[in-house]
Amino acid sequence: MIISITLCKLESGSGKKQDLTPMVLLGGNFGHGFIAAGAGGAAGGIGNVPLRILASAVIGGTVSKITGGKFANGATSAAFATAVEAGFKGEFSSGKKFDSNSVEDVDEFIKNTKLASKITKSEDGTSMSIVATISGSAEISAADLDSYVSAIESQWTGTYSDDNGKQLSLTFDLQIVESGGDISVLACAKCGYSLNENRQLRLIRGIALQGGNKMWYSKQYGGKYIAGHEFGHVLGFDHIGTNQLMSSGGGGGLIRNPSYSTIKTLFENY
Numbered sequence: 001m002i003i004s005i006t007l008c009k010l011e012s013g014s015g016k017k018q019d020l021t022p023m024v025l026l027g028g029n030f031g032h033g034f035i036a037a038g039a040g041g042a043a044g045g046i047g048n049v050p051l052r053i054l055a056s057a058v059i060g061g062t063v064s065k066i067t068g069g070k071f072a073n074g075a076t077s078a079a080f081a082t083a084v085e086a087g088f089k090g091e092f093s094s095g096k097k098f099d100s101n102s103v104e105d106v107d108e109f110i111k112n113t114k115l116a117s118k119i120t121k122s123e124d125g126t127s128m129s130i131v132a133t134i135s136g137s138a139e140i141s142a143a144d145l146d147s148y149v150s151a152i153e154s155q156w157t158g159t160y161s162d163d164n165g166k167q168l169s170l171t172f173d174l175q176i177v178e179s180g181g182d183i184s185v186l187a188c189a190k191c192g193y194s195l196n197e198n199r200q201l202r203l204i205r206g207i208a209l210q211g212g213n214k215m216w217y218s219k220q221y222g223g224k225y226i227a228g229h230e231f232g233h234v235l236g237f238d239h240i241g242t243n244q245l246m247s248s249g250g251g252g253g254l255i256r257n258p259s260y261s262t263i264k265t266l267f268e269n270y
Contacts (some may be wrong), residue, residue, distance in 0.1 A: 110211030111211060185215050210233045210234075
């Protein structure tokens with residue numbers, strides 16, 4: 001996928017837009033930069049994002065030079081396009097985006113630093129309570145947000161036991177505020193049916209930032225049935241195993257609670 005973006009800012013008081021596209025900033029020809037950015041996409045098979053950006057810069061700069069432009073201009077445009085694409089795909093580990101249908105499972109936990117300050121643990125380490133605020137965007141009705149938050153609380157609150165009878169107790173108290181909550185729930189424009197990169201139909205029911213403070217909600221496609229799963233990503237969880245709340249697919253709205261091992265991981269990281 002190749003993304004072409006023009007960055008603009010409004011000059012105060014004038015209403016004029018100032019073009020911040022890299023090729024313009026460098027005083028080059030936009031056409032050469034556009035070609036170079038496209039050629040930089042040849043590095044798309046490299047999994048490591050920084051290396052992919054570097055490779056695309058070299059390729060883009062070379063193509064720009066061959067077509068009569070400047071190497072530096074082409075390299076900058078190609079690197080910029082690659083970085084933007086990686087950002088849209090959520091490939092930078094900090095605040096990685098997860099949709100309900102992602103198949104990644106790297107067992108990575110990213111601690112939510114904001115929620116960490118909202119957690120209280122017992123002295124013996126067997127109980128934990130999380131008290132935080134949550135706010136919704138204007139497109140989400142108060143009733144729908146209340147249902148969504150209640151689902152999160154009910155899916156995560158409980159006492160969990162392992163095979164030896166060891167117990168861990170978790171309590172959630174998410175208080176809805178009008179704005180500026182610790183967690184923001186936004187309307188999900190990308191939720192619904194779409195074709196993936198293999199031209200296969202998939203359903204995105206919800207999106208969340210792993211270890212971040214934003215969730216994207218769709219009443220039509222996910223609603224409260226995907227709430228606990230997406231909040232798990234906010235807590236810091238990657239997709240885990242199969243047939244459980246944090247599995248890829250969100251548990252299908254059928255698995256109401258996380259596993260003991262998931263709760264144990266939560267306790268170990270906070």
